[in-house]
Amino acid sequence: MTIADTKKVGLSRRNLLRGGLASGILVAFHLPLRKADAVTQPIAAARFAPNAFIRIGGDGITTLVMPQVEMGQGIYTSIAMILAEELDADFSRLTLEHAPPDDKLYGNPMFGLQSTGNSNSIRAFWKPMRAAGANARAMLIQAAAARWQVDPATCTAANSEVIHALSGRSFAYGDLVEAASALPIPKDTPFKNPDEFKLIGKPLKRLDTPDKVNGKAKYGIDAMMPGLSFATLAQCPVFGGKVAKIDDTAAKKVPGVRKIVVLEDLVAVVGDNMWAAKCGLEALNIIWDEGPNANLDSEEIWKQLRVASAKGGAVAKTNGDVTKGLAVGEKYEASFELPFLAHATMEPLNCTVHVKKEACEVWVGTQIMTRVQSEAAKAAGVPVDKVIVNQHLLGGGFGRRLEPDMVIAAVRIGRHVDGPVKVVWTREEDIQHDIYRPIYRDDVAATLEDGKIVAFKYRVAGSAIVARWLPPGFRNGIDGDAVDSATDAPYEIPNFQVEYVRAEPPAIPTGFFRGVGPNNNVFAIESFMDELARKAGKDPIAFRRAMLGKAPRVQNVLDLVAQKSGWGKLLPRRFGRGVSLQPTFDTAIATVVEAEVDDLGEVRLHRVTLAVDTGIAVNPDTIAAQLEGGIVFGLTAALYGEITIDKGRVQQSNFHDYRMLRIDQMPKIEIHIVKSGEAPGGIGEAGVIGSAPALRNAIYAATGVALRKLPIDRSLIAAGKKS
Amino acid sequence: MTTVLNLNGERKSVDVPDEMPLLWVLRDVLGMTGTKFGCGAALCGACTVHVDGKAVRSCLLSIGELGERAVTTIEGIGVTPVGAKVQKAWLDLEVVQCGYCQSGQVMSAAALLAATPRPDDADIDAAMAGNICRCGTYKRIRDAIKLASSERQP
Amino acid sequence: MKRPSYRITGGGIAIAAVIAAGVAWYVHGPGPIDFSQGPKVALSEYKAADPTGVPATMAQAGLVERGEYLARAADCMVCHTAPGAKEYTGGFAFKLPFGTLYSTNITPDKETGIGNYTDQDFLNAVRRGKRHDGARLYPAMPYTSYTYMTDSDVLAVKAYLFSLPPVISKPPVNTLAFPFNQRWAMTFWSAFFNPDTRFQPDTSMSPEWNRGAYLVEALAHCGECHTPRNIGFALDNRKKFGGALTAGWRAFNISSDTKAGLGGWSDDDIVSYLSVGHAKGHGTASGPMGEAVDHSFSKLTAPDIKAMVSFLRSVPAVTSPDLPDTLAPRAPPSHKEGMTANALGKSVFEGACVSCHGWTGESSISPMATLTGAWAVNDPGATNVAQIVISGTKRYTPSGALSMPSFGNSHSDAEIAAVANYVTARFGSKGSKVTEKDVATLRKQAGQ
Numbered sequence A: 001m002t003i004a005d006t007k008k009v010g011l012s013r014r015n016l017l018r019g020g021l022a023s024g025i026l027v028a029f030h031l032p033l034r035k036a037d038a039v040t041q042p043i044a045a046a047r048f049a050p051n052a053f054i055r056i057g058g059d060g061i062t063t064l065v066m067p068q069v070e071m072g073q074g075i076y077t078s079i080a081m082i083l084a085e086e087l088d089a090d091f092s093r094l095t096l097e098h099a100p101p102d103d104k105l106y107g108n109p110m111f112g113l114q115s116t117g118n119s120n121s122i123r124a125f126w127k128p129m130r131a132a133g134a135n136a137r138a139m140l141i142q143a144a145a146a147r148w149q150v151d152p153a154t155c156t157a158a159n160s161e162v163i164h165a166l167s168g169r170s171f172a173y174g175d176l177v178e179a180a181s182a183l184p185i186p187k188d189t190p191f192k193n194p195d196e197f198k199l200i201g202k203p204l205k206r207l208d209t210p211d212k213v214n215g216k217a218k219y220g221i222d223a224m225m226p227g228l229s230f231a232t233l234a235q236c237p238v239f240g241g242k243v244a245k246i247d248d249t250a251a252k253k254v255p256g257v258r259k260i261v262v263l264e265d266l267v268a269v270v271g272d273n274m275w276a277a278k279c280g281l282e283a284l285n286i287i288w289d290e291g292p293n294a295n296l297d298s299e300e301i302w303k304q305l306r307v308a309s310a311k312g313g314a315v316a317k318t319n320g321d322v323t324k325g326l327a328v329g330e331k332y333e334a335s336f337e338l339p340f341l342a343h344a345t346m347e348p349l350n351c352t353v354h355v356k357k358e359a360c361e362v363w364v365g366t367q368i369m370t371r372v373q374s375e376a377a378k379a380a381g382v383p384v385d386k387v388i389v390n391q392h393l394l395g396g397g398f399g400r401r402l403e404p405d406m407v408i409a410a411v412r413i414g415r416h417v418d419g420p421v422k423v424v425w426t427r428e429e430d431i432q433h434d435i436y437r438p439i440y441r442d443d444v445a446a447t448l449e450d451g452k453i454v455a456f457k458y459r460v461a462g463s464a465i466v467a468r469w470l471p472p473g474f475r476n477g478i479d480g481d482a483v484d485s486a487t488d489a490p491y492e493i494p495n496f497q498v499e500y501v502r503a504e505p506p507a508i509p510t511g512f513f514r515g516v517g518p519n520n521n522v523f524a525i526e527s528f529m530d531e532l533a534r535k536a537g538k539d540p541i542a543f544r545r546a547m548l549g550k551a552p553r554v555q556n557v558l559d560l561v562a563q564k565s566g567w568g569k570l571l572p573r574r575f576g577r578g579v580s581l582q583p584t585f586d587t588a589i590a591t592v593v594e595a596e597v598d599d600l601g602e603v604r605l606h607r608v609t610l611a612v613d614t615g616i617a618v619n620p621d622t623i624a625a626q627l628e629g630g631i632v633f634g635l636t637a638a639l640y641g642e643i644t645i646d647k648g649r650v651q652q653s654n655f656h657d658y659r660m661l662r663i664d665q666m667p668k669i670e671i672h673i674v675k676s677g678e679a680p681g682g683i684g685e686a687g688v689i690g691s692a693p694a695l696r697n698a699i700y701a702a703t704g705v706a707l708r709k710l711p712i713d714r715s716l717i718a719a720g721k722k723s
Numbered sequence B: 001m002t003t004v005l006n007l008n009g010e011r012k013s014v015d016v017p018d019e020m021p022l023l024w025v026l027r028d029v030l031g032m033t034g035t036k037f038g039c040g041a042a043l044c045g046a047c048t049v050h051v052d053g054k055a056v057r058s059c060l061l062s063i064g065e066l067g068e069r070a071v072t073t074i075e076g077i078g079v080t081p082v083g084a085k086v087q088k089a090w091l092d093l094e095v096v097q098c099g100y101c102q103s104g105q106v107m108s109a110a111a112l113l114a115a116t117p118r119p120d121d122a123d124i125d126a127a128m129a130g131n132i133c134r135c136g137t138y139k140r141i142r143d144a145i146k147l148a149s150s151e152r153q154p
Numbered sequence C: 001m002k003r004p005s006y007r008i009t010g011g012g013i014a015i016a017a018v019i020a021a022g023v024a025w026y027v028h029g030p031g032p033i034d035f036s037q038g039p040k041v042a043l044s045e046y047k048a049a050d051p052t053g054v055p056a057t058m059a060q061a062g063l064v065e066r067g068e069y070l071a072r073a074a075d076c077m078v079c080h081t082a083p084g085a086k087e088y089t090g091g092f093a094f095k096l097p098f099g100t101l102y103s104t105n106i107t108p109d110k111e112t113g114i115g116n117y118t119d120q121d122f123l124n125a126v127r128r129g130k131r132h133d134g135a136r137l138y139p140a141m142p143y144t145s146y147t148y149m150t151d152s153d154v155l156a157v158k159a160y161l162f163s164l165p166p167v168i169s170k171p172p173v174n175t176l177a178f179p180f181n182q183r184w185a186m187t188f189w190s191a192f193f194n195p196d197t198r199f200q201p202d203t204s205m206s207p208e209w210n211r212g213a214y215l216v217e218a219l220a221h222c223g224e225c226h227t228p229r230n231i232g233f234a235l236d237n238r239k240k241f242g243g244a245l246t247a248g249w250r251a252f253n254i255s256s257d258t259k260a261g262l263g264g265w266s267d268d269d270i271v272s273y274l275s276v277g278h279a280k281g282h283g284t285a286s287g288p289m290g291e292a293v294d295h296s297f298s299k300l301t302a303p304d305i306k307a308m309v310s311f312l313r314s315v316p317a318v319t320s321p322d323l324p325d326t327l328a329p330r331a332p333p334s335h336k337e338g339m340t341a342n343a344l345g346k347s348v349f350e351g352a353c354v355s356c357h358g359w360t361g362e363s364s365i366s367p368m369a370t371l372t373g374a375w376a377v378n379d380p381g382a383t384n385v386a387q388i389v390i391s392g393t394k395r396y397t398p399s400g401a402l403s404m405p406s407f408g409n410s411h412s413d414a415e416i417a418a419v420a421n422y423v424t425a426r427f428g429s430k431g432s433k434v435t436e437k438d439v440a441t442l443r444k445q446a447g448q
């Protein structure tokens, strides 16, 4: 099983379109116009291309075109499973291809553009993929039935063959491509019943992994081509600053340095290899005009956010009368604050470009193919259709590659370079010029009467990422992402209100981060629930459970996690268990973290138990993997993640000061997947979200210290223990 | 300056300055992109190769310092029995997510198993804690190392 | 028993006078090269060779070029440059127990720098600790060493500094607490401790030794860090080069003691340590010493380095009883052998350190990162180990720069203490018992 090397495929978009239109079939194309002479090449062997996602050659090779990008979440395999399930293709002989940029053909229905994120690949493509597979299978069956002159209803398909069991005859799909191509595309072919699934629900091996253990997998950073030069760049360490002056005498003397590109806001050194470029950049003396943000610091940014938050905001959801409710019973209030975070994808930012006079080619791993294409076109000053984007595997996305900034920078640099140039960010540059998870402040107020919540008011203040990234999604002053899991909170509370305050931090660019808005909502709400449970004198799980009458799936995972985690069993001194619940991305999750705290405030993670109901589990092993990884991602942020600003610049720079959880700190992790017949939910972000509040609640249980901020401040724990 | 490298059992000569780290010689000069750049500061392990059988971070190891010592990279580890076992276990347990760190993880694990055929948890921590996985595949890495160590030579 | 009070007063005065004289004698102590005991003569009377100025190879050099060499030898730049700022523009912070002192801008800017200094002003500042406006300098400026420089050498340095572009840069205001913010008090200190005499060669010693003495004492001011201070905050040359704590780093014993000092080092070892910041089997210079190597010693000529070695060799042995007699050998390759306790320290080490330093302490990346044999890891106080974890270091070597990042911002005091204790126990002969409080103190003391 391979991911096709797009280099080897010689089909042009125009040819395919021509062929496709001639046969009246919406065609797949996997390669955009590469070279003008490609147009003159003959169309490849007879092929069946009933839609944008499936192509079957006369040789029987079935190629699936992947509309979503692979960044570790296993989506290539899961989408292939859905397609192959309904197509009845032989899963062991599939070829996968990255889709080219095309919003019409490959756009994500939930975003309206070709983008991978928000844990919605499966949710968005579940039906379209099943339809694509089912329709294609129906056409192949029809073609076979016509040849045999039998009723199509008497034929079945399996393993890339149509079978007529009555007569014992069969046709390989490859033999049917021509005949099937001539048929009209059926509509509304019925889908299989879940009990007929042969692939979906099985822990199949992922298709992208073999090449990832032997060094063959090609990420954006691995793009290689003749004549390639290598560049690395420095942007002004102060946000918004510009280049004032450079002295390149020393840099030019560095062996292997070919060129120094000075743009308004960045400097790049182009060399024979990354090392030469790096040494050249170090030897360069750059004087920055630091601009208006040179005195900005975290304290000031927080101050502004707190002021904005206090002003109040737009109501995103309201039930009952929260004002009245807050006047009844005993009132509790708390504010929670979450820091800026850098994505720190393992593969540092990079982009390879070849900018020519009238065209531009880009090699990159991105979550947003079409946006990259149009942004590259703008930066290169060429029409969009003259930009070829070659998609690569992503060495981590986490939302960082939902932004095109690395492509824009590379194209701007590439305009000054003859031939292709690979621009690679150093880790330092990557961390100091991220588009950060915004800081959030959440103010929560609630009243309790007879151990029950009467009213609950939750207000988020922070960036409206959606307003920048997908403006139509920002409505009535509400950023849907920022309040996502608050408006969807599973609890039955008579008076409940969610508010949102748009407050953009000065100068610091903010964007999506794995777990997105719910990270913030769930942390604040679930932390506060534990505090309320304690005030009410209730067990945290019992307290929550009593409010879940209308959310049976959530209640179910809560019960399951309670049972599997041994909730209620006695723990040694200094140990604590904490729980969190989340109704995110159409997936219900309950997480229990068991942790230990010592007198110095150091935290040791012992065990994480997670129960999940994500509807039909397309590939349960992938789901478990995503949750395991998400837990690590969330715990890393909870324990260490924080980007701070001083003198207008990010103070962290590499993994020594932007710290990651390591293998020796790992808790035991258990994932329990609930069997379900519901449509599949999202999973990629989900695991990240619940582990931080559950850990925070475990520390609360162990020490009584109610942490209200992330990352966890170990000195607060130590101080709390002493007092 | 021409340097002869002893690389995956072959001799390769390269014309690079002595202070150039092996990582960039592999990736940019020889086009062997399996070895990854993650931090450039020996903090993440993505660039791990074997030098005389031991796991070494190639991002800080200069060609001059390397000398004649034998280098094995992810492209060459599969032909060693221990490398093949590790790769197989990795696939059997579906360790990989984005995969970017995994060349380094496989190299570190192979070096561990070559030196300690039956590692316990502490051995795994000691050998693998220098390898960061941002996708968080640590649980499966541990399980896969144990699986590889329990399997006979393939 | 009651005594008439006047007797107490009278006796008190007498005793106090004796004590004061004793203290004065004690705190004043011998001069930096008094140990050589040979006859000292004025430079003008010393005929063997001129121990001052620039090396013979630079005899033809112009004034500015000579000044540059001498400014390097005196290492003016490191203290007069804040991290990331333009060279010689000042603002480098000296964190003292009683506040922070910032170095001055010594570019020739007339407003914020030394552009208005006359030759005499400059001589006064460098050798007498007296500012242009008459105010007194704090002895963070090592004028008690520079005082041994000749007029022409000081003025060559001035010529060099005046050849630099003037930069407008005002360092932050000092934040010293009372009474240390009273500059005038320095007048007394200086009157007492600054000999204000020029270098006097020792005729019984070789010209090479005398050149070394000039370089070490007048220019490189090694004693400022390596010689312990007495209660008057002046160098105690009775324990010359016996080692001391400065700015949160331990400057080790560089007397000729065979156990804790340079007595056990070969000439080549010392030459290599000074010129590249590393000597095989003896560790790597870092912190302030690393900077001294990068900006000063590595720029000196080979004969000058040799001369310094010749002088250093002659400094009488001073023992360091707190250091072990022998340095620990290479640690075992398995993490399970050797040091095993201290789970937190081990966890930090295996995640953040082992990739470079190895379980044996011998780095497979660069000898610069080898811990085996380094004094730092054999110091049961673990000062430098903890400090380098907090602050990191960057070393420039002939085969490129190599740095250790600073882990201070991401690791807690408890973690840093634990890893320092783990490292000294695993790679040194006697483990340290640093506490998180010690680490907090070290953080405060580090230069920047």
Ligand code: FES
Residues within 6 Å of the ligand: B036, B037, B038, B039, B040, B041, B042, B043, B044, B045, B046, B047, B048, B057, B058, B059, B060
């Ligand atoms: S790239 Fe070498 S350890 Fe990270």
Ligand code: FES
Residues within 6 Å of the ligand: A072, A346, A395, A396, B096, B097, B098, B099, B100, B101, B102, B132, B133, B134, B135, B136, B137
């Ligand atoms: S698999 Fe993505 S970083 Fe490890």
